[in-house]
Amino acid sequence: MSLYVHFPYCQSKCRYCDFNSYAWTGQNMEAYVDAVLQEARSVAKELLPQTVFIGGGTPSLLSPQLLDRLLRGLADISGFVHSSKETTLEANPESFSREKASLAKDLGITRISLGIQSLRQEVLQAYDRVHDPEQALKALDAAQEVGFAHCNADLIFAFPGQNPEHWWQDLHTVLASGIDHLSAYELSYEPGTALTRLNQAGRWPAENPDHCQALFEGTRQACHQAGFGGYEVSNFAKSGAACLHNLVYWRSHSYVGLGAGAHSWYQGNRVQNLPSPEDYLATIQNRGQAIQEKQRPSPGTLLFEILMMGLRLPHEGVNLDRAEKLTELDALEYFGDPLSSLLDRKWLCLETGSQKERYLRATETGFLLLDEILLQLLPDDSNSPARKAQ
Template sequence: MTKAVYIHIPFCTNKCYYCDFNSYVTKNPQLVWDYLDALNKEMEETVRRFPPGEIKTIFVGGGTPTFLDPKQMAHFLETVRRHFPQWSADIEFTMEANPGTTDIEKLSIMREGGVNRISFGVQSFDDRLLKRIGRIHDSEQVLRSLENAKRTGFDNISIDLIFGLPDQTVAHFQDTLDKAFGLDLPHFSSYSLKVEENTLFHTLYEKDQLPLPTEDEEVLMYERLMEQMAKRGYRQYEISNFARPGFESRHNMTYWRNEYYYGIGAGAHGYVNGERHVNASPLAQYMQLTVEKGLPRVEQFTVSGSEQMEDHMIMGLRMMEGVSASDFQHRYGITLQEQFSPVIDELTALGLLMWSGDRLHLTRRGIPLGNEVFARFLGLVDKV
């Protein structure tokens, strides 16, 4: 039975310069209501065709889910609860938020609707850099939003930080880390900037007008991140995620352990009963398909056994705990060595992977080279 739910809210107040997520800027409240109606239809048809078990995690991402106004938020959360009524006693219900789109009223509605974990897209505490990347908030709004979240009963709070930003130095990133640690939060996610196609940053990059840090500087930022997190008592449990014990993102662990999850909303991906699917991304197409077919899917396919094993490795090795050999054999009926011996032997010889008892995991040297390691399990490169 599927026990995890991802729901996509694609609306934003503005488009950040680096963002390639499926998101849309709108000032039309009726469009938002129409989208929520389409979500309701998709949820109804999803649970009819694929009845859920007890739901253990829900994650609402975007876009900016907190773009919804108070009435829309209350309606949306009621819809979720109606279609997925069986929640585990310790459910983790996460909603992404932007500091510029939260207030006491909205946060209270979120708590009353069952949300108990909130993830703020902070990115930096340098106001100059925030403007540089197209964010609508400043560091003062971050502090106010975090205070409001705590006042309304949130104690499971995460913030996202980005490094490798234009004109960012190691010293700038260290200052952001210092300010972040001063907030006494239980969880951090931190990613390096990726210049994606169809973004303003990509256009500037193509014109050689995006002054990014050097690769060496970016590596230094990541090393500083790992060192500082460990020093402050945050365990790195995944390549880009750090938490105090007990505050790891259980929903994201669903992905990294290659387990089933519902994917609902425009552009959402899901994985249920051995099949992956992709929803239509354009809002008009998504809403039209929900009316005509109930499920707005533009792609659906069965995952072969070999693809499941590849997915298991590239997702599982993102976690510091790595991949359990006994779990792998139990799930797929073949040992890790039988399936991937040449790759494992090569990468362990290079010092990028190592065994700790039953588990195969990245070494400290292998963590920054994770993408190259994962590519080997897909057969995309001959050597690292």
């Protein structure tokens, strides 16, 4: 079992962001922290999580006092300091000082994940980010100076019309900054974001898809050359530095989520909390929990979700025997002809693990065509065996 804690506030809302995050305009952060701890007492008491991720939002926006209160409280309730192999704090450069880094380390944080996104002022401004390139470099230095062995940087590529040289320079600077993990995402146009509205109004043209693909492939190559292996579509790590918490999601292992809009997955149930921080706070204060929805996915849906997550891991893929234990469905039988055809075309392959378990993974060709593979596996015919089993 792993533990995720969501902190929903940010200094301002970035244009491309569709996360459950809100510009902080004086909302009571102390009350929010207390609500999370109250929820933790209900659902994470003595959880002894294997990994912890404090994400958002911008958790580094918490004052040192509130960060202390949150982490000490979580340690007392869940026991994470003794059990967790990796405890990550997400931070943004404008709210991450050397002092805060040092406090986080003293309170049990073992890994920092920094939202750098770009080292170009014009790009950061266009995204409505509040930090500048100098603050980004200082934040990377602060994590090193305080002695975090594990540090991730997030970058976004495919800013429309950007001189590609600027992207390659940023990428090399960040890879050489002492981090051991990089998440590189293509700029995406999610429904409801300010960026998508600009795009739809013709005021923000998206980058050409062929150019995006070339940037993606070039980024994988540059990371590989710098000693960062690509272990997931957008994630690259030095040896032994893969993010254990995110692997929990990709391997469909269990986790408990605390905070507004947080998701949980355990005992066959998917649970989602109320997304609005105000609703979350009021409901926790009344009832100790703030569940918006609890669902038990059908075996077919669950099997598809397990494949969708696991195929993102190019070296590992999906453990089909474990998937069968969770769903009581054999993927080869369930997906039938579409899966056979993907195996014949060598977009997918089957392998045997060290314990003789069967793994399904995307080949080098298939890895570049994951969306297409999933579309082919997504049952769309109500008479198909896959649809019937759902």
